[in-house]
Every structure is written in structure tokens, then in C-alpha cells.
Amino acid sequence: MTEQQKSALVVRGGWGGHVPVPAxxxxxxxxxxxxxxxxxxxxxxxxxxxxxxxxxxLIVQCWTMGQITGDQAVGLADAVRAGTGFAGWHGGIIDSFRSETRYQLMTGGQFVHHPREFTTYLVRPLPEHAEHPVLAGIEPFTVTTEQYYLHMDPAVEVLAVTDYEDDPDNPELAGVVMPVTWTRRWGAGRVFVTAIGHNLADLEVPEVDSMIKKGMAWATR
Structure with a gap:
């Protein structure tokens, strides 16, 4: 590895439904x-x-659910705080380690629900962040996939949102403006998250693929 070359660690595992290996x-x-x-x-x-x-x-994580030990969580958080970037998509980053709140503080959001069926919804980049590197070239676009309802940290920088669609099981949630893509600083480190990415078809949507690639670049030390 040359002195200038960047290094990335890809950590994958957990629930197989999110295809952690091919993703x-x-x-x-x-x-x-x-x-x-x-x-x-x-x-x-x-x-x-x-x-x-x-x-x-840069650490790229694709690990849905599962258990992380306290020492593992602290090791990760300390590395990011010291400047290592952290990036991921969908449940591989925001449905990881449901009982570990120290981890959730760092990611800035946690999955809590999605409708039973796939939903077609519009993702809207926020115009006030149009110049952010993650959003370069991204116009509003639609996806048909799981629409995550999240518990969110108000300290994150939300880059793109969606209007939560009708959910027959929880009609009270319809119309809520829900973050889809965001960033945050954790000490000297940068964290990138997008809630899209249930399967490979999601990742092949050009706008999703672009946000993830640009998000990884943005988060890199």
C-alpha cells in the first residue's frame, strides 16, 4: 500500500435477508x-x-441485527471519534445491534418499523443541501422497496427526506416527513447513512448507488 492510498474495512454479517455478502x-x-x-x-x-x-x-458496515459486545461498540466508536469514517445503508447500519444505544448515538438513527409490503415512494433531496458532495447530480427520484420509519437524532444533518406513505397497520404515521439520507460528525470522524438498500435491486437504482459511493468518499478520513 502506498503512503497516499486510502484503506477501507468492510464488516459484514448478521441477518441474511439483507444479502450482506453480495451487497x-x-x-x-x-x-x-x-x-x-x-x-x-x-x-x-x-x-x-x-x-x-x-x-x-473508512469502515463500511453491512450487519443487520445481531449482538455487539460493549468492548466492540466502544472500539468502533472510539475509532470513528479519532477520525475513521463510518458508512452504510439500510438495516446494515441502522438496524444493527438493537440493544446497544451507544452505537445508535453514533449512527444518529434507528429503524423501528416498515409496512409489511414494499412501497413506492419519492425521495426528495433537500435544496438547502444541494451543494453537499453526497447529493451531487441527485434529483428527486422514486424507489419501490421497504420504507423505513426511524427514530432520529435531531443533531444529524439530513440531506434527503420522504413523505411516509399510508400504512394500513399504523395509519397515524402517514404523511410524516422522514429522513432517508443523512450525515453526522462523531468527534473527528464522519458518518454517512442512507435508509435505502434492502436488496441488490435497491442498490442498482442509479441515485441510490451514487449517494452510497459519494457518501463513502465523503466519510473517508
Whole structure:
């Protein structure tokens, strides 16, 4: 690895319904194409390796549900606080480790519900953030997939939103303006999240793919 080359750690696992291996392979390949040295890990014990994390410019996580130990959560949060970037999509980053609130403080949002069926909804980039690197070239677009209802940290910088669609099981939620894509700072580190990405078809939507690639670049140390 040359001195200038960026390094990325891709951590994947958890619930198989979010296709963690093919989904993370997609973006590991994209990072390699952009010149990153990429390490892929199938264990959360990577978050205990402080030497590895200190040498890592970007962590991309695709790990839905599961359990993280307190030491693993602290190791990850400390690395990001020290400047390592953290990025991910959908349940792989905001439905991870449901009982670990220290992790949720860092990501800035937590999945709590989605309608039983896929929903077609409009994603609206916020005009006040039109110049943000993550939104470059992104106009409003529609997706047909799970629409996440989230509990959100008001301290994040929301870049794109959606109007929550009708949900027969929870009609009270209809019309709520819900964040879809956001960033935040965690100490010296940058965190990028998008709620879209249930399956590979979601990731192949050009606007989604663009936001994730640009989000990873933005979060990199």
C-alpha cells in the first residue's frame, strides 16, 4: 500500500435477508476501483483491533441485527471519534445491534418499523443541501422497496427526506416527513447513512448507488 492510498474495512454479517455478502462485495469492488486497499471482515471482533482501526480511513458496515459486545461498540466508536469514517445503508447500519444505544448515538438513527409490503415512494433531496458532495447530480427520484420509519437524532444533518406513505397497520404515521439520507460528525470522524438498500435491486437504482459511493468518499478520513 502506498503512503497516499486510502484503506477501507468492510464488516459484514448478521441477518441474511439483507444479502450482506453480495451487497458488501458490490461496494468493496467500487472502493477498490477508486484505489482503496480493502479488507473484508466477517467478525465484529475487528472492532477490538485498535491498531487495525487506527490505520483504517473508512469502515463500511453491512450487519443487520445481531449482538455487539460493549468492548466492540466502544472500539468502533472510539475509532470513528479519532477520525475513521463510518458508512452504510439500510438495516446494515441502522438496524444493527438493537440493544446497544451507544452505537445508535453514533449512527444518529434507528429503524423501528416498515409496512409489511414494499412501497413506492419519492425521495426528495433537500435544496438547502444541494451543494453537499453526497447529493451531487441527485434529483428527486422514486424507489419501490421497504420504507423505513426511524427514530432520529435531531443533531444529524439530513440531506434527503420522504413523505411516509399510508400504512394500513399504523395509519397515524402517514404523511410524516422522514429522513432517508443523512450525515453526522462523531468527534473527528464522519458518518454517512442512507435508509435505502434492502436488496441488490435497491442498490442498482442509479441515485441510490451514487449517494452510497459519494457518501463513502465523503466519510473517508
Amino acid at each position: 458488501s462485495d458490490r461496494y468493496a469492488a467500487a472502493l477498490k476501483e477508486d484505489g482503496y486497499a480493502v479488507t473484508v471482515s466477517d467478525t465484529l471482533d475487528s472492532y477490538l483491533d485498535r491498531e487495525l482501526l487506527a490505520a483504517t480511513d
